[in-house]
Amino acid sequence: MPLVVQKYGGSSLADADSIKRVARRIVDTRKAGNQVCVVVSAMGDTTDELLDLADAVSPAPPERELDMLLTAGERMSMALVSMAIANLGDSARSFTGSQAGVITDDVHGKARIIDVTPGRITEALGAGHIVIVAGFQGVSQNTKEITTLGRGGSDTTAVALAAALNADVCEIYTDVDGIFTADPRIVPTARKVDRIANEEMQEMAASGAKVLMLRCVEYARRFNLPIHVRSSFSHREGTWVYQPQGEDDDVEAPIIAGVAHDRSEAKITVVGVDDSPGQAASIFKAIAEGGINIDMIVQNVSAVSTGKTDVSFTLPKTDGQRGVQVLQAIKDQLGFESLQYDDQIGKLSLVGSGMRSNPGVSATLFQALADNGINIEMISTSEIRVSVVTKDDQLDDAVRAVHTAFGLDSSDGEAVVYGGTGR
């Protein structure tokens, strides 16, 4: 019997009626002849409400206790979904992350899954039950403490369970129809894509596409697991995130998968750095020691007259001020002239595995931006991605221009709803 793992996010579980609707879909999947293991997020606003409560008793709650508190959210939704399934005459068993064997490291708030030992899940599935598992949570290997997985945690739980159970597919249910060629709120002519290679999805997620979280895609890619991203509000096919098998599998794929954008970053430029070995290392060692993740780095060749150069990099806006402080603290040691900080930027990324065999993609991209009067502040590329940083207020125009230039606009321009997932 095929085994299907499904994941439902908070927006699909907003209230009792939503839960009943999801239960009906789960029971239908079971009746169609599948074993079904379901991963659920917390209902609608539950997590925010719990965070508000925590904030009301303590401005800086201990992370262990915060994890204990937040995991109550999925516990509630998994029990309610199980009850709703029982009410339809089928039989469901709910399991916490710990009971489901989701073993993590011991970093509270953003634990990483290091093993999945789903003995109780396998047993319950074998006994004919539908299984409901709390997403976003696990138990730490060494300390046996309850942990949470951080952003995208429930998607990751679903993929990790699907891999451990050797499932046939992992269905990620959300409030949009699938993966789009661009955010339809910015590009009304964006199209849902039927399939996307997981390496492309990985670049899209890393570049700001919010429907699937990066770590979940990485996990699925590592275990060669197909993901079907689809809407819990319709029965339409969504987007399949697949693993190409051999070189020929991609032949008919479009050159470009989509245009992602990201407004979450800021830019720091270190002006007047000596162009001598070790300067960049010193800068980014200091940043890393501050616990700050950086994204793009650009360094130009130095002006011959001065022997000085400028180094620019992007980092999360939320870490922006700290990044500046870290560098100011070592200004004398590094001997740079000044720092420039800009959080009014946006990043556009063009992603497609066809870039490998199609030279000229970058040129087309830059021309499209130039034709629309959009200035490029930074450029960064990978094998299947080109990213540019623009002024924040030019980003939407940039995304539309590039989407059109690469022939991604749909002919009918149907209105679609596009949203982000929670966790």
Place this chain on the structure above:
Amino acid sequence: MPLVVQKYGGSSLADADSIKRVARRIVDTRKAGNQVCVVVSAMGDTTDELLDLADAVSPAPPERELDMLLTAGERMSMALVSMAIANLGDSARSFTGSQAGVITDDVHGKARIIDVTPGRITEALGAGHIVIVAGFQGVSQNTKEITTLGRGGSDTTAVALAAALNADVCEIYTDVDGIFTADPRIVPTARKVDRIANEEMQEMAASGAKVLMLRCVEYARRFNLPIHVRSSFSHREGTWVYQPQGEDDDVEAPIIAGVAHDRSEAKITVVGVDDSPGQAASIFKAIAEGGINIDMIVQNVSAVSTGKTDVSFTLPKTDGQRGVQVLQAIKDQLGFESLQYDDQIGKLSLVGSGMRSNPGVSATLFQALADNGINIEMISTSEIRVSVVTKDDQLDDAVRAVHTAFGLDSSDGEAVVYGGTGR
């Protein structure tokens, strides 16, 4: 270092401010030189809200899933109390019932504690932490499923943990000042008692006094553990529930501990039963097989002329209709004449270990009722208790009359607030 176990009910944890107040009290207890282990109920109305959610998705939710849902309530409150303690600069660790080693049988919804293995609690206390434990919940020995303990469950968790940890005292915090000689909402002159023997408390609880649940008192008595019932809203001493040591310990205790009352029962009279061996056995075998707990039983001698008798018994109102159905189903087999059902009754119980050595208590009780024109429908006695059933609308008068007749009225008649505990 002395070890104190404290239990806080939902009314003491109604909102963020209440939680901060409770945290302050816990930290003060720790600073006074005690190890502190705290058991918490769910916040205020949380349990009712969760039950409403369950009801909205299923009219008859599976008990396993209901337990999974409800245990989220204590999980939230224990994490929040821990955070509030951390915010006061002290260190707290929260543990679920399962983590705290509360091992139960596998009856969902009303599990009984069969063992407590508090290894993680002892370890955390030894490391200098304050420990917060979720009340009302455990894990089943055989099936490793999450269970709840039913009514009075959090009090029982506290007493069981106190026994297993060999604590010096178990403090039960509630929203009243302690145990009263009668319900002050009915008897404004009722007094708080400073101490009460646990056998008396047991009879009071079994007779309808709601501040402490019967099973918690039974547990404390079995393990010879002192309980201090007190208000979380003041710093006054409450009521000590103690274990008399030897016969002399009770010498100075008052003859009467208090007057309890109970409106939760109904009465069934089986009219015209053959006065032959085995008739009563047949009646109560059928009731027991229906899963119905009965309280008082009264059978009069039969009229010589007919050889028939009447058998009356009381049972929870909630089981009343089912009790009638069970007996109607075996009417032909038993050969009784008819059934009378009355749910407009109340029960008054006078409790005191001094009754043993003071004959005449019953006579004084019956005289007080007679003087006030109150008719007695049933009488039942134990070694330290006399209970009478009256009409529901005469019960309050009866309680006041008896309270006065036994000299229990306070001289100052101070206004007190008296309420029930949740779970």
